[in-house]
Amino acid sequence: MPGPLEGYKVVEMAEGVGGPYVSMEMGDAGASVVKIERPEGDRARGWGSKAAGDLGATFVSLNRSKRGVSLDPESAEGVAAAKKLLADADVVVYDAGWTENPELTPEAIMALNPKAIVLVISAFGGQGPWANYPPYAELGAQMTSEASLSLGTPGAPPVRIGNDNGAMYAGIYGLQAVCAALVARDEKGGQRIDTSAFGTLIAMRSTLWAAQSNPDEWWGFHLDSYIKPPDNGYHCKDGAVSFNLGRMSREERDEMYKAFNMEWVKDDPMFAIVDEDPAGSGSRYGYLVRPVWEKALKNFTRAEVIEIGRRFGATVFEKQDYAEFTNSDQVKAVGMFTELDTPGFGRVKAQIPPWDFSETPAAIQSPAPTLGQHNAELLK
Amino acid sequence: MANTAGPLNGIRVFDMTLAMVGPWCAMQLGAMGADVIHIEPPVARNAGQPGRPGGSIPGVPPSINGNSIGYISWNMNKRGLTLDMKDPAHRANAYELLKTCDVFLMNMRPDVAGRLGVDYETVSQINPGIVYCTVTGWGQTGPMRDLPGADGQINYFTGMSTTNGEEGATEGELYRHSTQMDATTGNYACQAILLGLVARKRTGKGQRIDLSMMRAASALQTARMAEYLARGTVNPGLGANAQVVAPDNAFMAADARYVSVAATSEAEWAKFCKVIEHPELLDDVRFATNSDRVEHRNELNEILKPIFASYPVDYWVLQFRRNKLPHGWLMHWDELRNHHQVMANEYMVQVPSDQPWGDVWTGGPPYRFSKTPAKWFATPNIGEHNEEILAEIEAHRAGSAGRS
Numbered sequence: 067m068p069g070p071l072e073g074y075k076v077v078e079m080a081e082g083v084g085g086p087y088v089s090m091e092m093g094d095a096g097a098s099v100v101k102i103e104r105p106e107g108d109r110a111r112g113w114g115s116k117a118a119g120d121l122g123a124t125f126v127s128l129n130r131s132k133r134g135v136s137l138d139p140e141s142a143e144g145v146a147a148a149k150k151l152l153a154d155a156d157v158v159v160y161d162a163g164w165t166e167n168p169e170l171t172p173e174a175i176m177a178l179n180p181k182a183i184v185l186v187i188s189a190f191g192g193q194g195p196w197a198n199y200p201p202y203a204e205l206g207a208q209m210t211s212e213a214s215l216s217l218g219t220p221g222a223p224p225v226r227i228g229n230d231n232g233a234m235y236a237g238i239y240g241l242q243a244v245c246a247a248l249v250a251r252d253e254k255g256g257q258r259i260d261t262s263a264f265g266t267l268i269a270m271r272s273t274l275w276a277a278q279s280n281p282d283e284w285w286g287f288h289l290d291s292y293i294k295p296p297d298n299g300y301h302c303k304d305g306a307v308s309f310n311l312g313r314m315s316r317e318e319r320d321e322m323y324k325a326f327n328m329e330w331v332k333d334d335p336m337f338a339i340v341d342e343d344p345a346g347s348g349s350r351y352g353y354l355v356r357p358v359w360e361k362a363l364k365n366f367t368r369a370e371v372i373e374i375g376r377r378f379g380a381t382v383f384e385k386q387d388y389a390e391f392t393n394s395d396q397v398k399a400v401g402m403f404t405e406l407d408t409p410g411f412g413r414v415k416a417q418i419p420p421w422d423f424s425e426t427p428a429a430i431q432s433p434a435p436t437l438g439q440h441n442a443e444l445l446k
Numbered sequence: 447m448a449n450t451a452g453p454l455n456g457i458r459v460f461d462m463t464l465a466m467v468g469p470w471c472a473m474q475l476g477a478m479g480a481d482v483i484h485i486e487p488p489v490a491r492n493a494g495q496p497g498r499p500g501g502s503i504p505g506v507p508p509s510i511n512g513n514s515i516g517y518i519s520w521n522m523n524k525r526g527l528t529l530d531m532k533d534p535a536h537r538a539n540a541y542e543l544l545k546t547c548d549v550f551l552m553n554m555r556p557d558v559a560g561r562l563g564v565d566y567e568t569v570s571q572i573n574p575g576i577v578y579c580t581v582t583g584w585g586q587t588g589p590m591r592d593l594p595g596a597d598g599q600i601n602y603f604t605g606m607s608t609t610n611g612e613e614g615a616t617e618g619e620l621y622r623h624s625t626q627m628d629a630t631t632g633n634y635a636c637q638a639i640l641l642g643l644v645a646r647k648r649t650g651k652g653q654r655i656d657l658s659m660m661r662a663a664s665a666l667q668t669a670r671m672a673e674y675l676a677r678g679t680v681n682p683g684l685g686a687n688a689q690v691v692a693p694d695n696a697f698m699a700a701d702a703r704y705v706s707v708a709a710t711s712e713a714e715w716a717k718f719c720k721v722i723e724h725p726e727l728l729d730d731v732r733f734a735t736n737s738d739r740v741e742h743r744n745e746l747n748e749i750l751k752p753i754f755a756s757y758p759v760d761y762w763v764l765q766f767r768r769n770k771l772p773h774g775w776l777m778h779w780d781e782l783r784n785h786h787q788v789m790a791n792e793y794m795v796q797v798p799s800d801q802p803w804g805d806v807w808t809g810g811p812p813y814r815f816s817k818t819p820a821k822w823f824a825t826p827n828i829g830e831h832n833e834e835i836l837a838e839i840e841a842h843r844a845g846s847a848g849r850s
Contacts, residue, residue: 070645082710083669095641109711112736113690114673124690127672163770189772192814194790199770202714205686205694205706206774211782224696224704224776226686228610229670231626235812238633238666243813243820245640246478249647250453250818257817265793265812268782272809273625275794276519278779279806280510297598299607308602312594381594385602388674391664394603399588402661403675415675417668420661421638422586425653426645 069096070426074248076100077151078132079139079170080161081108082202083233084187084263086128088240089159093131094419094428100151100444101132104139104165107437109202126411126434134435135444139165147445155182157244162188162198172258182256183247185240192260207232207263211271231270232263239266296352296359299385305368306385307375309359314379316341322378328362331355408433449523452479453818457643459549460540460576461485461524462564465596466625467581467659468553469520470632475549475639476523477811477820483543483835484524486828487531510803518825519808522797526826527835531562540564542839544572549639553581555592566654576652577642581635585658595659600627604663609670611683631662692739693718693746694772697754705754705762708772712736721765722753783807799824 074097078089086101086108093099101108108129113122135151137144145167152158152175160172168174172184189203190196190210208226243259268275297310311319319341323329331337340355363371368384375382384390391397392415406416411434419428449455457480461472469484476482509515529536540563544550550569552559559565559580566578583595601607606627638655646652664671673690674680681689686706688694694708709718712735719727727733727749732742739746754762759775766773777785783794795810801824811820 070641072645073648074644087668091637112711114737114740122690123673123676124669126676127669190787191791191793194787196767196787197790199767202710203708203772203774205688205696205708206772209696209704209706209774209776211777222612223698224686224706225610225612225683226688226696227626228608228681228684228689229606229667231666234666234668235630235633238630238637239812241637242474242478242633242640243815245637245644246453247815247818248644249457249640250455254453254817257815259816260791260814261812262791264787265791268788268793269809269812270626270629272629273516273519275779275783276806276808277515279808280515299598299602306602308598310598381596381599383595383599383603385607386605387608387680388605388671389680391603391605392671392675396584396588396590396660400585400658400661402664411676414672417664417671420634420657420665421641422656423638423642423645423653424655425649425651426642428641 067425067427069094069428070423071095071097072426074098074156075154076157076159077102077155078159079148079164080159080187080201081164082110082161083124083128083204083230084201084236084240085159085161086110086125087234087237088185088187088244090128090131091237091241091419092157092244093431096426096428096431097157099132100440101129101134101435102139102148102151103134103136103437105136107136111437123411123414126408126414127416129434130406130408130416131431132435133432133440133444134438135441136438137441137445139167139170145169149178151444152182153179155179156248158182158184159240160184160186161201162186162192163200176256176258180256181251183244183251184256184258185244186258186260187236187240188260188262190264191262201233201236201263204230204232204263207267211264211267232267235266235270236261236263239269296356298352298356298359300360300363300371302363302366302368302371307363307368307371308381308383308385309363309371309375310381312379312381318378322374322380325374325378326362327365328358331358334358404430406430406433409436409439448481448525449477449479449819449821449823451819452477452821453815455479455818457481457549458547459483459551460544460547462550462552462562464553466516466520466628467631467635468551470629471553471579471581471635471639472551473520473523474633474636477822479818479820480549482524483527483547483831484521484826485527485529485540488528488829510806513801513803518803518806521825522808522822524826525831525835526829527832528829531564537563539836539839541572542843543835544569544576546838546842547573547576548643550576550578551581551635551639552579553635555594556580556582556586557592570652570654574652575646575650577639577646577655578652579635579639579642579655579657581631581657581659583659585660586656597625597628600631600659600663604660604667605671606663606667608680609667609689610681610685613683613685613687627659627663630666631657631659634662634665687743687747690740691736692743693750695747695750697751699754699759699762700756701758701760703759704776705759706772706774707754707762707766710772714771715739717769717771721769721771722750724749724753795822797822797824801825801827 076099078101110125189199403415459482461484584590686696696704696706709715
C-alpha cells in the first residue's frame, strides 16, 4: 500500500538538519523526493568524527528516501536543470540563502510554478532585521531562544540541548505547515511558508512564556514539573531513574517511605507542605525535599528503586543511554529499527518513521544517495 | 474567534484529550483554522485533568487564579464542550458530533477508548471518513504497553537526557528540559493527522493512526542516535559544544556574557579564522577538516577562549552577522519578547482573554503562510461553548445543515 503522500513531488534545496529532515519525512511518507546538492555537497556529509570514518552519520540518517542530484546553481546548465525539476514540484524545501542566483530564489520558484508550496527554512524567520539568515545556526538559535537556560546551572557556563532540536523542530513544524497548505491547495493554490529554528524553539517553550505572564507567581529558573515533587531524576547505586509519586494515596506513600528507609520524613514539616499541597507551596518547595530523596535513593540499585516505587504506585523508569534504549525489550517489541545498506557508508541500523498508518503506511524508500548519484537519470 | 482564513478552515476535530500531548497537537490544528472541539468530562467528574478544579494532578506552576498555566497554554485555539461519556444521552451527542468531524484525537492508555465507547471500530462505523489518531506513552504493544508515561519518563528512557551535560561530566545534574517530549509528540501527532487528511484527498477514506511518545522522542533524536548506531559509543557531557561539528560552542566574551559561534562547513571555517583575525589557524594540520577539528576540539577551544574574551558580545555578534556566520547569545524573557526579530515574525503573542486568567503571553505560530495565516486565540473555559455546540448537534440531528 502506498504512503500518504504518494503521487506528490518534492524538490529539496537544503542541507544540514532541518530541510533534509522534513523532505526525508515526506519521502518516508511516499512522496517522490529529489535532493539537489551544490557541487561541493551537503555540508553535513562532513559532519562526523574520525571514529565514524569521516562520513557523517547525521547526513546518512537524514537523507534516505530521496534521490540525489548535484548541480551548480550559478551556471546556466545548473539553472536549467534545476528549473526542470522545480517546474512540476508540489513542494519545494528551501534553505534561506541556498543560492544568491536571482533565477533560483523562492520568489523565482513561485513565479515558475505557482502551484508549488515553497517551505523556506531560516535561522531566525522570514521577517525582521535578521530575515532569511541561513539556517545553520543551531547553537545560536538554542541560545537566543533561552532554551539552554533550562539545562544549565544559573551562573555556570551554558549547556546546549544535546540534540539539534532547533533544526529538527523547524523540520517537524515545516511538515505540519506543508501538509496544511496541501489540504488547502485546491482552493488557494501554491504559497510560501516561512519557518525557523528560532521561531520553533520559541513555540516549543510556550508553557514557560505563559508561566511568566503571572510575575507574582513565577519564581523559577526551570519550568517546574506538572506532577508532584519529587518528579525528577535521581542517581541510584548503579544508574539513575526518573521518579514521581504518580497518584499515590497517603497510606501508600507512608509505606513507600518505610521501604526506602526514610519514614522519618512523615514528621518533617517541609515534607508535610510538599506532600499536602503539591499544586501550591508544595511544588514551589520541591527543591527543599530533593536532597532527602537523593540521599535515600542513592542507597538502592536502579532495579530496586523501580521495583519498590512501582509497588506503591510511583511512576519510575530507567534513565538510559542509547545503548540501553535501542536494546530495550519495549523497543524490540514495538519494532523501531531496520537495517539499511547505504552506498559508501555500510550497513547500519536505521530508525523507521514514527507514525503507524492503517491504510497508507509510511516506510523507508531507499538509502541516502551518494553525491550526484541520480544525475544521469534525472538531469537528462 | 475561529481562524477562518487558515489552511484547515472547514476541518473539524473531535479533541478528546488531556494533559499536554493531545491538547498541544489539537491546538496546532486550531491555529491553522480547524474547528477544534475540546471535549472534557464535567467538573464533577474531572479528576485527573491537570490543573482543573477537582483534578488530582496539580498543574504546571504557577497557576493564575487557580487555573494551571499548563492547561491555559496547551488549549488555545479551541472551543470547549463538556460531555459525560458514561451518560447515554451525552454519548449519543458525542456520536452525532462525530458524524460532522474529520479528525478524532485521543491520548489515553490503550484500553480507555473502548471503555468510553470511542474505539476505532465504533468511531469509523459512525464516520468512515474520519482520521482517527491515538497517542500512547509506550505504544500499542510490548511489555510496557499499559504503563503510564509522560514527559520526564520518556526523556530519560529514550536517552535524551544523556545527549548532553556539563563539560566532561558523565554523571551529575540530571537534565530533562521539561515539556519538550510532550510537545514533540504532539507535533508528530499533528503531522500524522495532516498526512492522513492529505491521503484522504486521494483515497476518499479515513484511517487509524497510532503514535507513541517513545517513538516520537526517538524520532526527534534520529541523527544523534544514528551517530551512536554507526560508532557504537556515547559522548560524555560536552557543555555547549556540538557533538559532530567544531568549532560550535559558546565562549565568554569581555563583558562576561556568552556568545555562541560556529563554523559548519570548510568555507565557514575560512571566514571564521578571518573574522577572529587568526588566519594562521587555517594552516594548522590539527584543524584541517571538520573531523580533525572535532578530534582536537579541546585544543581548539583553548585557543579560542582568550580570543573571544577580548571583545564584548555585541562586537562578535556584529562581526559574525556581517560575515553571515552562525552566532547567537543568551536572551532572557524580557529581552526576547520585546526583540524586533520576535515581534516582526509574531513568534510571541499576547492572547487576550475574558477568563479569570486574563491575557496570556505565549509562543505564537512558528510558521508563516503567505496566503492562509495561522492565528492564536484564547483558551476556552471548561464547557464554555456547551450551548452553541449542543445547538449545532441538535441542528445536525434534525437533518439541517448543522455545520456553521
